Amino acid sequence: MNHPSPETxxxxxxxxLGPAAHTAVEAHLASCAACQTALAELDMVYxxxxxxxxxxxxxxxxxxxxxxxxxGRWGLRAWxxxxxQAAATLALALLLAPPLLxxxxxxxxxxxxxxxxxxxxxxxxxxxxxxxxxxALMAIRTAPILALPPLGWAALLLxxxxxxxxxxxxxxxxxxxxxxxxxxx
Amino acid sequence: MDPxxxxxxxxxxxRAQAGQAEAYGELVRRHQARVYSAIYRMxxxxxxxxxxxxxxxxxxxxxxxxxxxxxxxxPWIARVAANLTLTWLQRRRLPTVTLDPEEYEAPGAAxxxxxxxxxxxxxxxxxxxxxxIRAAIAALPPHYRAVVELRHFxxxxxxxxxxxxxxxxxxxxxxxFRARQQLRQRMKDE
Numbered sequence: 001m002n003h004p005s006p007e008t009x010x011x012x013x014x015x016x017l018g019p020a021a022h023t024a025v026e027a028h029l030a031s032c033a034a035c036q037t038a039l040a041e042l043d044m045v046y047x048x049x050x051x052x053x054x055x056x057x058x059x060x061x062x063x064x065x066x067x068x069x070x071x072g073r074w075g076l077r078a079w080x081x082x083x084x085q086a087a088a089t090l091a092l093a094l095l096l097a098p099p100l101l102x103x104x105x106x107x108x109x110x111x112x113x114x115x116x117x118x119x120x121x122x123x124x125x126x127x128x129x130x131x132x133x134x135x136a137l138m139a140i141r142t143a144p145i146l147a148l149p150p151l152g153w154a155a156l157l158l159x160x161x162x163x164x165x166x167x168x169x170x171x172x173x174x175x176x177x178x179x180x181x182x183x184x185x
Numbered sequence: 186m187d188p189x190x191x192x193x194x195x196x197x198x199x200r201a202q203a204g205q206a207e208a209y210g211e212l213v214r215r216h217q218a219r220v221y222s223a224i225y226r227m228x229x230x231x232x233x234x235x236x237x238x239x240x241x242x243x244x245x246x247x248x249x250x251x252x253x254x255x256x257x258x259x260p261w262i263a264r265v266a267a268n269l270t271l272t273w274l275q276r277r278r279l280p281t282v283t284l285d286p287e288e289y290e291a292p293g294a295a296x297x298x299x300x301x302x303x304x305x306x307x308x309x310x311x312x313x314x315x316x317x318i319r320a321a322i323a324a325l326p327p328h329y330r331a332v333v334e335l336r337h338f339x340x341x342x343x344x345x346x347x348x349x350x351x352x353x354x355x356x357x358x359x360x361x362f363r364a365r366q367q368l369r370q371r372m373k374d375e
Contacts, residue, residue, distance in 0.1 A: 010362045041373070042365065044369070048372055049322075051315070053315070054218055054222040065239055065242040066213075068243050
């Protein structure tokens with residue numbers, strides 16, 4: 001057999017040759033000093049690589065990894081909670097707008113009558129209220145803010161406090177459910 | 186005492202897949218040396234290796250849902266590490282390490298070498314040789330480093346390396362051959 005190519009010798013050393021080729025190279029090596037030297041150099045590479053020890057990290061990576069995982073989840077939950085908070089604010093505003101703006105515009109409070117005629121009337125009233133609200137808002141923009149009547153201030157405070165409490169309850173709930181606060185088995 | 190210390194690895198994986206992050210923390214602790222070592226061999230810089238190791242574990246957590254139960258976690262996370270590091274090396278334009286072993290980070294700084302405790306000269310020579318070998322690996326092109334890491338340090342078969350790096354089997358063979366040729370030359374020169 002001729003000298004095996006460097007690629008073949010490399011594959012032989014790595015155990016990547018088929019049985020027939022492996023046997024042929026082995027037979028050649030038994031009687032070829034040059035190929036034995038080349039193989040010894042390859043052995044050196046293997047031995048040198050094997051001598052590189054495992055290097056432990058300078059500190060425990062787990063806290064940092066868990067913090068990043070927790071941040072990701074906390075971020076999602078927080079955004080969800082904030083969206084809910086915004087939705088609750090909008091709902092409260094819609095709920096409180098008619099009486100508030102009604103009181104501002106001197107309109108009567110809506111009554112809890114759910115008959116179709118009444119709802120239709122309320123819708124028309126709402127339409128008028130919205131128009132009035134826009135006019136009232138424009139007036140608020142130009143008039144001193146202290147001109148808001150006591151009922152308006154009370155409704156605004158109530159809406160703000162409710163939204164704040166509900167939102168923070170959701171945020172605290174998300175905080176307590178963070179993955180890195182879970183208990184061991 | 187760590188309450189997760191005695192828990193079976195497959196149980197940890199199942200708990201982590203169910204969203205229990207502390208179980209995943211224990212997996213990180215068990216495999217961080219393997220991951221950090223592999224990345225450090227490939228990039229040759231401790232800080233980069235730390236950053237990449239953390240990134241590997243964070244990404245692996247996100248991909249844990251696709252992990253097949255019953256399989257060992259170590260080889261999987263090592264393959265994730267090699268792949269992510271290779272991508273990082275390819276995106277990075279600047280050379281990652283000095284080619285001069287004298288300037289290479291002193292290895293073993295954070296380790297205690299008990300076997301050599303009473304042979305300071307041997308410790309120095311061993312550390313110097315280790316630095317030379319690390320520098321030789323880090324001087325290889327990124328793809329060569331990846332195949333050397335997966336073949337010589339993770340002991341993966343050629344087919345798995347090809348699948349991990351998404352390259353043809355013939356490339357694995359040729360990369361390994363050329364990498365060993367370059368390593369042999371560099372080691373002979375030093």
